[in-house]
Amino acid sequence: MADAKIIPLPVPPMPASNDFASFLQRRLAGDYEVDDFGFDAELTERVFLPAFRTLYRDWFRVEVSGAEHLPVDGGALIVANHSGTIAIDALMTQVAVHDSSGRFLRTLGADFVFRMPFLSEVARRGGTTRSAYLRRGNWWACGPRATRVLASPTRSATDCSDSAEADLSQLRCAPGCR
Amino acid sequence: MPRVVLVTGAAGQFGSRLAAALSNDPNVERVIAVDLRAPEADLGGADFIRIDIRSAVLGKVLADAAVDTVVHAGVLSTRASVGNRSAMKEINVIGSLQLLAAVQATPSVQRLVVKSTGSVYGCGPSDPALFTESDQPDSPPLGGWARDCVEVEGYVAAFARRRPDVGIATLRFAHAIGPTVQTGMTHYFRLPVIPIVLGRDPRLQFLHEDDLLSALHRAAIADFTGTYNIAGAGAITLLQAAGLIGRPVLPVPAPLFGPVLGVLHQAGVDFSGQEVEYLAYGRMLDTSAAERSWGFIPKYSTRAAFDAYVHGAVEVAGATLDSTAAREADHG
Numbered sequence: 001m002a003d004a005k006i007i008p009l010p011v012p013p014m015p016a017s018n019d020f021a022s023f024l025q026r027r028l029a030g031d032y033e034v035d036d037f038g039f040d041a042e043l044t045e046r047v048f049l050p051a052f053r054t055l056y057r058d059w060f061r062v063e064v065s066g067a068e069h070l071p072v073d074g075g076a077l078i079v080a081n082h083s084g085t086i087a088i089d090a091l092m093t094q095v096a097v098h099d100s101s102g103r104f105l106r107t108l109g110a111d112f113v114f115r116m117p118f119l120s121e122v123a124r125r126g127g128t129t130r131s132a133y134l135r136r137g138n139w140w141a142c143g144p145r146a147t148r149v150l151a152s153p154t155r156s157a158t159d160c161s162d163s164a165e166a167d168l169s170q171l172r173c174a175p176g177c178r
Numbered sequence: 179m180p181r182v183v184l185v186t187g188a189a190g191q192f193g194s195r196l197a198a199a200l201s202n203d204p205n206v207e208r209v210i211a212v213d214l215r216a217p218e219a220d221l222g223g224a225d226f227i228r229i230d231i232r233s234a235v236l237g238k239v240l241a242d243a244a245v246d247t248v249v250h251a252g253v254l255s256t257r258a259s260v261g262n263r264s265a266m267k268e269i270n271v272i273g274s275l276q277l278l279a280a281v282q283a284t285p286s287v288q289r290l291v292v293k294s295t296g297s298v299y300g301c302g303p304s305d306p307a308l309f310t311e312s313d314q315p316d317s318p319p320l321g322g323w324a325r326d327c328v329e330v331e332g333y334v335a336a337f338a339r340r341r342p343d344v345g346i347a348t349l350r351f352a353h354a355i356g357p358t359v360q361t362g363m364t365h366y367f368r369l370p371v372i373p374i375v376l377g378r379d380p381r382l383q384f385l386h387e388d389d390l391l392s393a394l395h396r397a398a399i400a401d402f403t404g405t406y407n408i409a410g411a412g413a414i415t416l417l418q419a420a421g422l423i424g425r426p427v428l429p430v431p432a433p434l435f436g437p438v439l440g441v442l443h444q445a446g447v448d449f450s451g452q453e454v455e456y457l458a459y460g461r462m463l464d465t466s467a468a469e470r471s472w473g474f475i476p477k478y479s480t481r482a483a484f485d486a487y488v489h490g491a492v493e494v495a496g497a498t499l500d501s502t503a504a505r506e507a508d509h510g
Contacts, residue, residue, distance in 0.1 A: 022194025030421025033481075036413050036462055037307050038381045115303040117432070121415075124381075129307045 038124030041104065043085065046128050049095060055088075056095045067100035092129070181207035183398055184245045185279060187232055187252030188221065189259075191215035191359055192387075193292070195250060196394050198222030204398050205437040210243055212236070214269070216486060231273045240287065242287065247289040248281055249398050250274065253330055255295075255323045256362065263322075263413025274485035278337045281344070291359065291397045292334055292348040294384075295409060296463045297324035299350075301455035308464040311350070313406045330417035332404075344451065345403045349393055352409030352463055355483050356387035357490025364487065365447045367455075372420050373438050381413040386478035386486060393474055402472040407463035410480040416457065423488045 023046065026032060033128045056062050070076070078097070082089040090107050097105040107126040115122045183200050187193035188211030197211035201223035209224035211217070213399060216228060229235045231252060240248075252273060257266040279286050299309045302317030319325045331348060338346050353363045363384075366372065385408060393408045420427045430438050436454050439447075468474040 028421055029424070030414070030418040032418065034413055034415055034418070036381075038413065038415065108482065111304055117375070120303070121377070121379040130305070 003021070011028055018054065034125070037127075037129040038121075039105070039106065039127040039129075040125040041102070043125050049098060051062060052091050052095050056092050060092055062096060064096045067096070068101070069099065070101040072103075085089075091126075120131055182210065182243050182245045183208070183249060184210045184212065184240065184248045185224070185249045185251060186212055187240070187250070187274075187293075187343055188224070188226060189215040189217040189219075189435070190251060190254070192354075192390060192394065193217075193251040194219040194221055196249065196398075197224035197226075199391060199395050200224070200398060200482070203213075203399065205363050208241065208243065210245065211241070214219065227440055231280075234280075236277065237283055240280055240284040242457075244286045245284065246286055246289070247292040247398055248277070248412070249293070249394060250277060250330075250361040251293040251328060251394065252277075253323070254294065255502070257432070267326060269430060270323070270419075271329050271482065274333055278333055278425065282337060282341050287344060289345045289349075289398075289401070290334070290337075290422055291394065292330065292346070293394060294327045294331055294348050294350045294405075295324060296350045296352050296409065296461060297456070298328045299461060299463075300324070301459040301461050304461055305439060305459065308462045309407065310464045311407055311467055316337075323333045337379035345401055346404040347403055349397060350405065350407050350463065351390055351393070352407075352480075354385045354387050354390045355384040357486055359387040359462045362416060362453055366442075367419065367423055368488070369442070369447065370425065371428045372425050373428045373430050373434040373435065374420070375435045375458040376431045378432075378458045379415045379417045381415055381455075381462055382412055382419060382460055382480070382484045383409045384480045385410050385476060387430045389476035389478055389483070393476075396472065396474060400472060404467075404473070406468040406474075407465050408468055408474065408476070409463045409465050410476045410478050411465070411482045412480045413460075413462055414481055414484055416460070419484060421500075482493070 027043075027049075031039065032042055078093075080093055082093075086115060087107075087109075094105045094107070104127055105130065106127040109123050109130065111130070113123050113128065114130055183206055185197045185200065186222065187431060188197050190213070193198060193213065194217045198219070198221050200206050201209040201221070209222075211221050211224040211226045212229050212231065213226075214228070214230045217226060229239065239245075253270045254266050259262050260266050260269060281290060297319055298315065299305070299313065300315040300317040300319045304316045306313060306316075319328060334346060334348060338344070354361060363459055389410065389489070390408070406423050414422070417427065435458070439454055465476075476483075485505070
């Protein structure tokens with residue numbers, strides 16, 4: 001016993017946990033900002049994006065090219081294809097745009113999203129909204145095909161753009177899936 | 179430039195303050211304040227006449243005083259002062275019809291200002307992110323004050339066709355809040371535990387009571403026309419509001435939320451019918467038209483107005499409870 005060595009345990013950095021405690025305290029006290037559309041930049045940056053980033057990096061292993069074309073200011077419309085039902089690819093695009101340009105990508109959600117409890121509120125906090133216009137210098141993204149496929153499989157290609165499968169649709173493939 | 183202004187609903191929280199403010203305005207020669215009830219607040223230099231706007235006396239008052247501007251602030255938002263919903267609807271709908279008929283018959287009237295509400299857009303999951311003035315409601319209000327305001331706005335539109343020479347400004351206000359105003363919403367946030375709809379955290383928009391008054395005041399003495407949304411900038415969510423006021427929330431499944439509010443109503447929390455939907459889906463007004471056409475920007479943002487309510491209400495917390503108790507006693 002006398003010979004026992006003292007092995008120093010790694011001490012977690014205190015500032016980080018303090019920071020998190022104060023973050024939590026502020027959240028519970030309602031001391032934060034949401035914009036007119038219900039978007040919560042702080043929550044998105046500190047909770048949603050880090051959660052998606054793990055999937056983005058380690059599961060989907062997303063590669064981004066052409067990010068230098070993203071404008072640094074002003075409104076822009078990003079049109080992407082995606083494969084519908086579960087908008088995980090839209091979330092990955094949000095991570096891609098944020099990490100390569102520092103700006104938040106705001107998406108348009110289908111009506112059913114806003115009818116559902118919980119999902120509607122999480123989506124709003126993450127920057128999704130219902131029909132709005134390009135205003136206030138935000139970016140909006142929409143995936144024209146998604147809900148058509150979901151809502152009416154037999155006429156999926158009739159009144160929406162059926163352009164070539166964009167690279168983003170590949171996002172749904174897990175590593176090793178071919 | 180108006181010289182003689184008639185204010186309806188002068189015993190109401192806003193009508194009385196508006197009448198007092200207008201009577202101190204050098205642009206206004208005379209203010210005539212009318213209401214069915216006697217005002218408790220000081221009306222300043224305004225002349226109070228206790229009449230029912232449903233009676234023919236109103237037309238005589240308008241003509242005798244050569245009124246040139248009418249501010250209709252007399253649409254009741256709660257049934258508390260009149261006892262029940264049917265009396266409230268009678269005053270709101272028939273009263274507004276009679277008022278418009280009297281105004282139509284009075285050639286001296288050149289301007290009409292109507293105090294309406296953003297609740298005319300209703301609330302629902304398919305609402306646009308922001309309502310502009312030309313948007314048609316997706317889930318129109320089915321009852322209560324909001325429905326009355328829809329009807330009143332309809333009568334005003336018909337009046338506009340009959341008297342095209344009268345300049346009409348209709349202001350659709352967000353929920354008013356602040357240190358002194360008493361509404362269903364202010365009572366709701368005073369509850370020891372705030373019931374919310376499970377899985378919903380709607381965006382709420384508020385307007386500080388002083389901003390509401392200054393918008394009405396500006397509208398009474400200016401000459402712009404049209405319908406305008408008026409609300410404090412920005413939004414807060416219901417959970418955020420509960421956090422700011424430091425009250426716990428009680429999530430209630432959606433089908434039970436209406437009955438819970440019904441029980442609260444019995445306990446003196448005076449909600450109008452649309453609040454159930456409002457607390458589930460929220461509503462946001464696009465206020466850019468008022469800013470563009472007559473440069474109106476509320477001094478308080480939604481958040482600042484709510485903070486003013488939270489902090490201002492600390493001193494009057496006892497008074498708030500007393501008045502609720504008094505109202506219950508009245509009902510009993």
